[in-house]
Amino acid sequence: MNLLKEKILNEGRVISEDILKVDSFLNHQLDVDFLVEIGHEFARRFKDTDPTRILTVEASGIAVAAMAGLAMNLPVVYAKKKKASTMGGDVYKARVKSFTRNEEYYICVSSAYLTNRDRVLIIDDFLARGNAVLGLLDIVEESGASLEGVGIVIEKGFQEGGKRLREKGVRVESLAIIKSLQDGRIVFE
Amino acid sequence: MNLLKEKILNEGRVISEDILKVDSFLNHQLDVDFLVEIGHEFARRFKDTDPTRILTVEASGIAVAAMAGLAMNLPVVYAKKKKASTMGGDVYKARVKSFTRNEEYYICVSSAYLTNRDRVLIIDDFLARGNAVLGLLDIVEESGASLEGVGIVIEKGFQEGGKRLREKGVRVESLAIIKSLQDGRIVFE
Numbered sequence: 001m002n003l004l005k006e007k008i009l010n011e012g013r014v015i016s017e018d019i020l021k022v023d024s025f026l027n028h029q030l031d032v033d034f035l036v037e038i039g040h041e042f043a044r045r046f047k048d049t050d051p052t053r054i055l056t057v058e059a060s061g062i063a064v065a066a067m068a069g070l071a072m073n074l075p076v077v078y079a080k081k082k083k084a085s086t087m088g089g090d091v092y093k094a095r096v097k098s099f100t101r102n103e104e105y106y107i108c109v110s111s112a113y114l115t116n117r118d119r120v121l122i123i124d125d126f127l128a129r130g131n132a133v134l135g136l137l138d139i140v141e142e143s144g145a146s147l148e149g150v151g152i153v154i155e156k157g158f159q160e161g162g163k164r165l166r167e168k169g170v171r172v173e174s175l176a177i178i179k180s181l182q183d184g185r186i187v188f189e
Numbered sequence: 190m191n192l193l194k195e196k197i198l199n200e201g202r203v204i205s206e207d208i209l210k211v212d213s214f215l216n217h218q219l220d221v222d223f224l225v226e227i228g229h230e231f232a233r234r235f236k237d238t239d240p241t242r243i244l245t246v247e248a249s250g251i252a253v254a255a256m257a258g259l260a261m262n263l264p265v266v267y268a269k270k271k272k273a274s275t276m277g278g279d280v281y282k283a284r285v286k287s288f289t290r291n292e293e294y295y296i297c298v299s300s301a302y303l304t305n306r307d308r309v310l311i312i313d314d315f316l317a318r319g320n321a322v323l324g325l326l327d328i329v330e331e332s333g334a335s336l337e338g339v340g341i342v343i344e345k346g347f348q349e350g351g352k353r354l355r356e357k358g359v360r361v362e363s364l365a366i367i368k369s370l371q372d373g374r375i376v377f378e
Contacts, residue, residue, distance in 0.1 A: 076219040
């Protein structure tokens with residue numbers, strides 16, 4: 001998606017060889033009109049699929065998933081981190097290790113909002129080592145739902161998440177794949 | 190907003206005298222088309238104001254704020270809980286006590302996305318004791334921005350948040366105000 005690549009080149013900042021900061025439009029400040037375009041792009045990429053529901057994880061996946069839901073006219077469910085006191089006991093859960101925050105946490109989805117009749121499209125803002133998406137896959141499997149695919153805004157192609165998912169036979173559509181962040185330069189695949 | 194009250198009566202579940210669960214459409218599963226309507230209602234309520242930016246806090250405020258941003262053609266900024274390793278040092282922060290989760294945390298906004306030239310509209314899903322919104326007010330004050338108002342989807346009128354904000358002279362627009370959850374019944378003001 002060229003519009004996204006331009007946006008990344010114009011606004012992204014390389015913090016280290018591993019970390020790209022795009023918080024001016026994607027995951028701190030939200031460029032809402034741009035996210036609407038992202039939503040339409042996911043709808044276009046997955047137009048040959050027939051999902052019943054979009055699944056993401058809080059917090060940075062929510063805005064992107066909501067715009068994909070808007071474009072595809074689908075309900076969105078976001079997995080919660082930890083178990084809030086208002087979440088009923090009947091939840092699917094998976095353990096996730098975050099390298100960005102250097103912590104482990106659980107992600108939970110109420111069984112009311114994911115059933116074995118669902119066909120799920122997972123949407124997230126970043127794919128790096130893939131742990132968050134693998135946690136969501138565990139939850140989809142636990143629910144008995146089927147998976148239509150995984151849509152990612154920015155994949156770090158130099159980390160193993162994309163490979164791990166594709167080796168499992170998962171269809172991954174990444175709107176931009178970054179090959180390298182070395183020497184402070186953003187290089188796309 | 191009658192559509193919202195109907196939705197709360199149809200789908201809301203009273204967990205206790207303090208807790209109303211509306212996670213079928215607002216803060217776990219998202220009814221995206223409905224949230225678009227919520228966004229338009231905030232635009233209507235605040236049409237006499239001139240905000241430059243919408244501010245909310247992760248995670249459950251994000252979807253509502255994004256739809257308000259879409260309706261009002263404004264960028265959205267969401268405060269992050271704790272300090273992510275990718276967030277630069279130049280942040281505004283405030284401490285918040287959450288009664289729902291029984292924990293204290295910091296909320297942070299990068300100074301790049303809130304300046305003393307901004308006129309801020311705060312949007313959130315729930316107003317109960319008001320601690321999250323008061324934290325956002327601290328951040329607005331620290332940045333030197335001005336406040337146009339606070340828009341809330343569901344205010345628990347039987348808790349003190351609304352009173353605390355209004356006593357400070359803050360304009361609060363709540364789309365539904367709940368008077369009581371006693372005896373398992375939802376009563377609106």
